Amino acid sequence: MALTEYEGDSVDTVEAVEAGLPRRKRVSRRALYTRRFMRNRPAVGGLVIFLILVLFALLGGQLAKYNYLDPDFLALTKGPNGDHWFGTDQSGTDLYAETVHGLQRSLIIAIFVAAGTTILAAIVGASAAYFRGAYERIALMVIHFLMVVPSFLILSLVSNKSGGNWAIIALCLLAITWFYPARTVWTLAISVREREYVTAARYMGVRGFSIVTRHIVPNIGSLLVITFTLGVVGAVLSETALSFIGFGVKAPDVSLGSLIGTGADTITSAPWMFYFPAGALTLLTVSMALIADGLRDALDPTSAAGGRA
Amino acid sequence: MHILLAAVRRHRLPARMRHFRENATLLKFLLRRLGGWLLMIVIATNLTYFLANMFLDPRSNYIGRRPPLSEDQIDRILDSHNLNDHVSIWSRWWTWAKDIVLHWNWGQSPTGDSVNGQVSYRVWISFELVIGAFIIMTVLGIALGVYAASRQYKLADRVNQAASIVTLNIPVVVAALGIVLLAVKFNQSVGHRVFYVTGSRSADVTGFARIGDTAQHLVLPTIVLVLTGYAGTQMLQRSLLLDNISADYVRMARAKGLTKSQAIRRHALRTSLIPVATQVAFSIPALFTGAVLTESIFNWRGMGAYFVETISKNDIHGVVATAAFGALMTALGAILADLAVVALDPRVRVN
Numbered sequence: 001m002a003l004t005e006y007e008g009d010s011v012d013t014v015e016a017v018e019a020g021l022p023r024r025k026r027v028s029r030r031a032l033y034t035r036r037f038m039r040n041r042p043a044v045g046g047l048v049i050f051l052i053l054v055l056f057a058l059l060g061g062q063l064a065k066y067n068y069l070d071p072d073f074l075a076l077t078k079g080p081n082g083d084h085w086f087g088t089d090q091s092g093t094d095l096y097a098e099t100v101h102g103l104q105r106s107l108i109i110a111i112f113v114a115a116g117t118t119i120l121a122a123i124v125g126a127s128a129a130y131f132r133g134a135y136e137r138i139a140l141m142v143i144h145f146l147m148v149v150p151s152f153l154i155l156s157l158v159s160n161k162s163g164g165n166w167a168i169i170a171l172c173l174l175a176i177t178w179f180y181p182a183r184t185v186w187t188l189a190i191s192v193r194e195r196e197y198v199t200a201a202r203y204m205g206v207r208g209f210s211i212v213t214r215h216i217v218p219n220i221g222s223l224l225v226i227t228f229t230l231g232v233v234g235a236v237l238s239e240t241a242l243s244f245i246g247f248g249v250k251a252p253d254v255s256l257g258s259l260i261g262t263g264a265d266t267i268t269s270a271p272w273m274f275y276f277p278a279g280a281l282t283l284l285t286v287s288m289a290l291i292a293d294g295l296r297d298a299l300d301p302t303s304a305a306g307g308r309a
Numbered sequence: 310m311h312i313l314l315a316a317v318r319r320h321r322l323p324a325r326m327r328h329f330r331e332n333a334t335l336l337k338f339l340l341r342r343l344g345g346w347l348l349m350i351v352i353a354t355n356l357t358y359f360l361a362n363m364f365l366d367p368r369s370n371y372i373g374r375r376p377p378l379s380e381d382q383i384d385r386i387l388d389s390h391n392l393n394d395h396v397s398i399w400s401r402w403w404t405w406a407k408d409i410v411l412h413w414n415w416g417q418s419p420t421g422d423s424v425n426g427q428v429s430y431r432v433w434i435s436f437e438l439v440i441g442a443f444i445i446m447t448v449l450g451i452a453l454g455v456y457a458a459s460r461q462y463k464l465a466d467r468v469n470q471a472a473s474i475v476t477l478n479i480p481v482v483v484a485a486l487g488i489v490l491l492a493v494k495f496n497q498s499v500g501h502r503v504f505y506v507t508g509s510r511s512a513d514v515t516g517f518a519r520i521g522d523t524a525q526h527l528v529l530p531t532i533v534l535v536l537t538g539y540a541g542t543q544m545l546q547r548s549l550l551l552d553n554i555s556a557d558y559v560r561m562a563r564a565k566g567l568t569k570s571q572a573i574r575r576h577a578l579r580t581s582l583i584p585v586a587t588q589v590a591f592s593i594p595a596l597f598t599g600a601v602l603t604e605s606i607f608n609w610r611g612m613g614a615y616f617v618e619t620i621s622k623n624d625i626h627g628v629v630a631t632a633a634f635g636a637l638m639t640a641l642g643a644i645l646a647d648l649a650v651v652a653l654d655p656r657v658r659v660n
Contacts, residue, residue: 042471148349148639150357150632154597156620157364157628237480241602244482245617260482264606267486268493278483289478 036298043294049287053202053280057103059162066128066236068101068118071250077270087272088261098254099276105255106284109239113173114231118224125185128217129193131208140186143179155238157246169242173235181227188220195219222299229292233285241283256281335651336657337431346640350633357632358402358625367392367419367623389451390417392625405626414417415633416626418619424626427615428634434509435611437597438604441527442534447589448530449506450539451582452548459573468548492529502530528529531606534599538592545588549581556580585655590646594638 024206027035027254038044066072066082071092072084080087127141157171162168192198193216201211236256242248243257250258256277263273367390370625371383378386387393391404409415427548476484492504505511506527514522553559554577564571601613607612612634619627 040472071578123332148353148636149633150353151602152626153357153616153632153635154360156616157360160620161364233478240480240482244602245605247617248622258481260486264482264486267489271490274486274490278480278486282479282483285478288473289474291476 014122027296033298037294040294041295042290043297046249046287046290046294049283053103053287054107056280057100057107058291060100060103062104063190064094064097066097068093068120068254077266079270080272082301086272086276089097089270089273090266092131093216095259095273095276098259099280100254102256102259102277103280105166105249105253106236106239106281109170109173109255110232110235111240112170114175114228115173116170117178117231117235118228120174121181121185121227122214122217122220122224123177124191125182125214127209128182129186129189130198130216139182143183143186146179147174147183151240151308156242158246159242159249162252164248166249166253166255169239169248172240177218177231177234182229184227185220185223187221189216192216192219204268223297226292226296229288229295233288233292236281236285236288256284283306326448339644339647342644343640346643350636353636354629354633355402355406359398359631361625361628362394362401362607365620365625365628366394367625368394370419370623383497387419390419390421390626392419393415398603413424415497418624418627419622425628427627428630430579431610431612431615434609435522435597435600435604435613437509438527438530438609438611439600441536442531442538443532443593443596446535446539447542449535450542450589451546451585453539454543454577454585455550455573456552457543458547459569460556466547467469471544475542476536477538477544478542481533481537481602482606484537485530485603487605488529488533488536491641509609509611528605530609533603533607534596538596538599541592542585544588546585549606550577551583553577553581562598579653582649586649586653587646590642593642594635597635597638 025068072088072094073092075084075113076092078084078088084094084096086099088099109132124139128136150179152180158172159169162172180187184189196214197210201215206214239248239255240260243255244252244261246258246261249255249259259277260274260281263270263277267274329615367387367569368383371378371386371626384393384395388396391401393401405416408416410482412424415428417423418427455637460466491505492506496504506529509523509526510519511526536655538565550573554573556577559572559577562576567575597612600611601616603609604613605617606609612631617632618624619631
């Protein structure tokens, strides 16, 4: 959490040289974090799986023989074969093309929601802590009120009305998720606002908003990185749940959730319609959770989970 | 309210809480909290009423009917259920609110079904599903957390952590459908139906056979809820217990001659249980939200399935009733969290 703690390294080096000890190479902060992350084997595995999934979503469409919008009426509900690698569904749509597109859709929504959540939470939480007074009270009141509102129900109502437009679904998801991390950011920022460098910046005449974005937010960076990765997992899970019960992404567009929803009806007679989207979805959420876990250990100076460095 | 107070009175309470009851401090504290939560429930329910009226359109249910209904006929049907969007929203709200306050009548669906009638039997189906799973996942989560913490960084702990990360992040839908597939395979290989994958009970079973029948229906959805839900408790219990195991008072207990497991059970566990109990109590509403998917997949006609049905059928009053139920569960979770802290933490004085 405290990124600034590592500045001490350079001082050590200077002292070491003065004392005539063998010179120790200074490790940059990024190299240190990379080394700590890379030592965590599950996290590296998660990163590799996640990158493969992203590549699959981006480039998998190039390999597909069929488009996800063009049904092949000669192959209805066919299992995986040489022509349709993942099989087809009841209307003859190629499941490989659908999975690639659904993965793309789920990823875009998740990354948009996670990025938006992180930015909004950082700005609202940190500025509420810095400006104090009425602004802080109102921001906290809004956050606490949003916590008791039946958010999943409102999400279902709005996104059902939107007719399956993914951008609106993403905006709704953003609207019901940003305030939990904002509360956490605020808790951390009220200790950062008491630091000397914040006071120094204020006496130097730096504008309030610049202090928030230049001095407070970067110092809670590790929390924000983790908020982002966990936000991706959360958004994917909400989006698939929503699409599964039929209130999210709707035909002709597909997401992993709506694909699993279609596959659920024929789970015993045509299980491949469940296997492939469910596999992609599980790999996505689990790999992202492993990355988040590895990042948490790498960024936390007190963590001893992976040895010393 | 009465139920909760009666529960407090009936159960054998720790001496400290009994003491509070004598001063009536606990009661006062509870009443104050209850008042606050009651206000929250009222606000959330009314907010949902207006939102549901904005986004749901019962009139569209009657468009495209064969034979087509005239505008007047549709108006008459909608009027009789207080759902006509041509009437001012304030007058509809007044009728709706008055019925609830005076007659405890939560209105009707567009087809005329009473919301009270639906909710009163669906609530029990949901509870039947959720309560068993809740108890199992809490006990399992705490037990595995303690087991993992007392073997930190050993193989058992690593395996436990890896399993937790995976199960915590398996989407509920994937877990549920995967288990359905496995159960169907198992039934086929055994040759007769051991596990039921749809419904909460068979219609033709009566008497004592009902118990076995209910269990056969209950096993699979319970496995799904426990599998996807225990890991949150497990991880929290593990990390909190690790914080406490190295504390001075635990070492002191060891020095007095307690074995390691005695020291953990009697001293470290008790302290670390407080935040766990809070989290577990606060996870009660999420449990019911999670049951939306489980109920849909296993075809249980509980509150979760009602939530999906009401939204897709433009049943405004039903949607509002589910929102009120959700808010009630949130309040219940929060109050249970308060009670748990009072019961477990000797430092907390409720005045």
